[in-house]
Amino acid sequence: MSHLLAADLVRFGRRRDVWLVLILVPLMIALLYLNEFNRTVQSIHEVLNVDLGPNPDPNVLAQVQAQLQQQTAEQMPAFAFPASLIKIATNPIGVILVGLYLAIALTAGEFEWGAIRTIHLIADRSAVLAVRIGLILGLALLTLAVGLIFGTIAPFLMSIDGTPLQHFAAPVSDLGPALVVRVLCILPFISVPILISVVTRSTGLAVLLTVLVLVVDVALTATPFWQESPVPWLPGTLISGSISRLLGGDQSVFAAFTPAWLAVVALLGWSILPLAGAVLLIRRLDLTE
Amino acid sequence: MEHLTGTIQVAGLRKRYGRVAALDGLDLTVAEGNVVGLLGPNGAGKTTALRILVGLVRADAGSVTIEGRIVDRGWVAGEQVGALIALPVFYPHLSGRDNLRVAGTTWGWSTGRIDDRIGTVLQQVDLASVGTRSVKGYSTGMRQRLGIALALLADPPIIILDEPVNGLDPAGIVEIRDLLTSLAGTGRTILVSSHLLTEVEKTCDHVAIMDRGRILAEGTPEALSGAGTDRVEVQLTPADVPAAQRALEAAGLKVSVDEGAEGLRVEGAARGAEVARLLAGAGVYPEGLVHRRDSLEDVFLRLTDHRDEPIR
Numbered sequence: 001m002s003h004l005l006a007a008d009l010v011r012f013g014r015r016r017d018v019w020l021v022l023i024l025v026p027l028m029i030a031l032l033y034l035n036e037f038n039r040t041v042q043s044i045h046e047v048l049n050v051d052l053g054p055n056p057d058p059n060v061l062a063q064v065q066a067q068l069q070q071q072t073a074e075q076m077p078a079f080a081f082p083a084s085l086i087k088i089a090t091n092p093i094g095v096i097l098v099g100l101y102l103a104i105a106l107t108a109g110e111f112e113w114g115a116i117r118t119i120h121l122i123a124d125r126s127a128v129l130a131v132r133i134g135l136i137l138g139l140a141l142l143t144l145a146v147g148l149i150f151g152t153i154a155p156f157l158m159s160i161d162g163t164p165l166q167h168f169a170a171p172v173s174d175l176g177p178a179l180v181v182r183v184l185c186i187l188p189f190i191s192v193p194i195l196i197s198v199v200t201r202s203t204g205l206a207v208l209l210t211v212l213v214l215v216v217d218v219a220l221t222a223t224p225f226w227q228e229s230p231v232p233w234l235p236g237t238l239i240s241g242s243i244s245r246l247l248g249g250d251q252s253v254f255a256a257f258t259p260a261w262l263a264v265v266a267l268l269g270w271s272i273l274p275l276a277g278a279v280l281l282i283r284r285l286d287l288t289e
Numbered sequence: 290m291e292h293l294t295g296t297i298q299v300a301g302l303r304k305r306y307g308r309v310a311a312l313d314g315l316d317l318t319v320a321e322g323n324v325v326g327l328l329g330p331n332g333a334g335k336t337t338a339l340r341i342l343v344g345l346v347r348a349d350a351g352s353v354t355i356e357g358r359i360v361d362r363g364w365v366a367g368e369q370v371g372a373l374i375a376l377p378v379f380y381p382h383l384s385g386r387d388n389l390r391v392a393g394t395t396w397g398w399s400t401g402r403i404d405d406r407i408g409t410v411l412q413q414v415d416l417a418s419v420g421t422r423s424v425k426g427y428s429t430g431m432r433q434r435l436g437i438a439l440a441l442l443a444d445p446p447i448i449i450l451d452e453p454v455n456g457l458d459p460a461g462i463v464e465i466r467d468l469l470t471s472l473a474g475t476g477r478t479i480l481v482s483s484h485l486l487t488e489v490e491k492t493c494d495h496v497a498i499m500d501r502g503r504i505l506a507e508g509t510p511e512a513l514s515g516a517g518t519d520r521v522e523v524q525l526t527p528a529d530v531p532a533a534q535r536a537l538e539a540a541g542l543k544v545s546v547d548e549g550a551e552g553l554r555v556e557g558a559a560r561g562a563e564v565a566r567l568l569a570g571a572g573v574y575p576e577g578l579v580h581r582r583d584s585l586e587d588v589f590l591r592l593t594d595h596r597d598e599p600i601r
Contacts, residue, residue: 003397010391015382114378118439120345121366121374122392283362287345 004123004131012106012135021101022143025094029147033088033154037079041160044071072160076168081155083172088151089182090247092144099140099190100210106132107278108197108206117287126283129198133275136190141183148179184264185243187271189214192239195274198282214239232257237266296321296447296478297342302351304337304502311337312348313502319480319495324473326493327482328585330593334502335482336375339451342480343372355447368396368443373450377436381425385416385435388424392442410438413468415461429456437465441472448472450481454488466492490585500593513588521555521564522547524577536571537564 012018047067052060078087107129110116119128158165172178192213197206221241226232235241236258245254245263254263297319304312311334319325329335340346342353344364353360355370366372379388386407393403411417414434419427427435433456440448453469454462462485469492473479483489489496490510497507506513525533530546533553537544542564543556555564561580568575583591 003395007391007395010387010394011380011383014387113380115380117345117374118378121343121372121439123367123395124363124365126363285362286347288340 001127001131004128005135007123008128008132008135017105018102018139021098022139025098025143026146026150028094028097029088029091029143030150030154032091032094033079033084033147033151036087036091037158040075040079044068044075044160047071068161072163073168076160076165077170079155079158080165080167080169081152082175083170084151084155085148085175086172086178086182088147089144089179092182092186094147095140095144095186096189098143099136099186100193102136102139103190103193104197104203104206104210106136107194108200108203111197111201112203120287126279129282130279133190133194133278136194137187140186140190144183144186181246181264184267184271185246188239188267188274191271191274191278195278195281198278198285201285217241227257233259233262236263239267239270242266242270296356297449297480298352298354299338299342300352302338302341302353303349304334304341304346305349310502312341312351315351315499315503317497317504317507319478321478322476323495324469324479324481324493325495325497326489327480327497327499328484328486328489328589329482329499330484333500333593335484335499336451337502338499339372339374339449339480339482342449343370343374345374366449369445370447370449371440371443371445372448373433373436373440373453375451376429376455377432377439379424379432379435382423384421384423385411385427385431385438386420388435389439389442392439396443406442406444410441413441414438415464430458430461433457434461434465437468446477448477448479448481450479452483453481454483454485462488486586486589496585498589498592505592506588510585514583514585519557519580519582521561522577522579522581523553523555523564523568523575524579525552525573525575527551529573529575532571533568533573533575536567536573540567542567 045068047064050064052064077083110119116125119125155165155169160168193206193210196209196213197203200206200209217239221235221238221244223235226235233254236245236252236254241254241258242263245252245258246260246267248255249260297317299315299317302312302315303310313334315334315338317325317327317338327335327338337346341348342355342360343366344360344362347362355364358364379385380391383391389407389410390403393406398406407420408417411420414437416431416434416438419431424432424435433453437450437453440450450469454465457465466488469479469481473492473494481489481493494509495507496510496513498505498513523533530551530553534544534546537553537555545554545556546552547554561578565575565578
């Protein structure tokens with residue numbers, strides 16, 4: 001297996017698009033975090049925009065100060081380390097984009113170029129795909145890891161109104177499980193496009209069908225019909241529904257119908273089954289490319 | 290074929306694509322150390338046969354074994370069988386060397402062995418000077434050479450090549466033919482498909498002619514040519530043709546009139562002198578008389594000529 005991984009590194013080590021994605025996405029993750037921080041600070045500072053006149057009442061001034069401090073104390077801990085890690089992992093659009101792109105480009109691309117024929121001649125194609133899946137997952141998690149490193153360092157360099165951000169740091173209970181759940185939420189966005197890539201054997205079709213599947217998933221999840229149906233727990237087991245259930249916790253609209261364990265099982269299923277299907281299917285394909 | 294078992298054994302291979310039978314009970318045996326040419330016109334089923342032979346495509350029926358191992362889609366040519374099937378495909382963003390490096394790395398070779406073998410095979414296919422260039426800039430012929438280089442990379446005992454001289458210029462064809470001849474001299478088992486009869490005739494010690502998914506004839510090039518009948522071609526003025534035909538047929542010879550009615554073909558082992566004597570006896574004096582024997586090309590064209598049959 002290590003030989004196959006080494007071969008993949010030769011194959012894709014010089015792909016500029018792969019490097020571009022791997023460099024830009026951590027930057028995107030950092031920008032998303034900083035942007036959200038800035039928006040939050042602005043909303044906290046909105047209280048200062050109230051016109052108090054040339055000689056403000058000291059009581060009113062004290063009230064404004066108190067409100068400012070209260071909002072800062074409430075909202076800043078989420079940006080301070082270690083909660084910053086959850087903040088970054090909860091907004092993984094960049095990592096999802098990496099997963100989607102690499103899954104389709106590095107899987108469907110083999111069929112598109114016809115290189116799958118050459119792969120078949122030199123190695124077991126199922127083993128090559130299994131290693132490729134590991135590589136794609138690894139690269140996606142690498143971008144998340146870079147984002148998390150940023151989330152570890154940046155709070156120590158940031159401040160609000162002259163107060164270091166880490167002044168507001170608070171311990172986070174269940175940090176590990178919370179991060180694991182957020183990683184789990186990324187996996188279907190890699191596994192589903194990989195299966196679709198093997199089924200369609202075309203980059204364009206894989207992109208189209210992946211988008212369609214995800215849109216249909218969101219549409220089904222959002223349909224109010226389910227709550228009145230005999231299976232109200234069902235939307236909480238779809239991709240977007242299970243993610244919503246797990247990230248929303250007890251506040252999720254699906255909390256009443258779908259237990260958290262069922263959402264975890266569903267998300268694991270969406271992550272593992274398509275990958276297993278892809279590995280089994282690629283062995284059965286007639287390679288006429 | 291005289292061998293009962295072979296390095297490559299194909300039995301009753303059938304494959305249909307919709308209503309078209311690409312292979313219709315193909316049987317083929319390639320004995321160890323033989324260089325076998327698979328000849329056939331376009332659409333004869335050569336590439337389909339070779340795709341099944343290396344496990345790219347599953348047959349509807351029949352079996353393939355290579356070195357006693359059943360070939361299915363889990364079978365890997367790997368280092369034992371070097372194969373080039375149809376136009377070879379490589380990663381366009383990688384150089385020729387790096388494309389070969391992918392294979393060597395996959396097989397777990399050391400960097401030294403990879404570099405050594407890449408240098409050797411690129412030299413063999415005359416790509417050494419462009420090995421570091423990106424494959425996207427390669428011509429069709431260069432890609433074909435790189436495909437052959439990949440097939441030779443592991444120095445395999447069995448080599449399967451599908452139309453290896455496709456896209457090559459005449460000099461390239463001669464180079465690859467010489468390369469195949471030198472490989473054949475090292476005791477390797479080689480199966481090469483082609484529709485270039487001259488190349489096969491010069492390179493292979495055994496030829497199988499296939500069409501419509503079946504082997505129509507096989508044997509050494511000499512035996513196949515010899516299997517065709519000798520004939521005497523007689524050039525006549527059109528006015529003499531009927532009388533000459535009558536005289537020769539009266540002597541029990543099988544005669545056919547050439548297209549254009551400017552001559553006769555006397556089939557069988559007739560000697561030119563006998564034909565001349567019979568014609569003289571009938572008062573016909575030919576303008577020319579030549580004794581001919583079928584070439585591999587004649588045999589091939591005769592076996593694969595379907596001009597009178599409806600298109601499937």
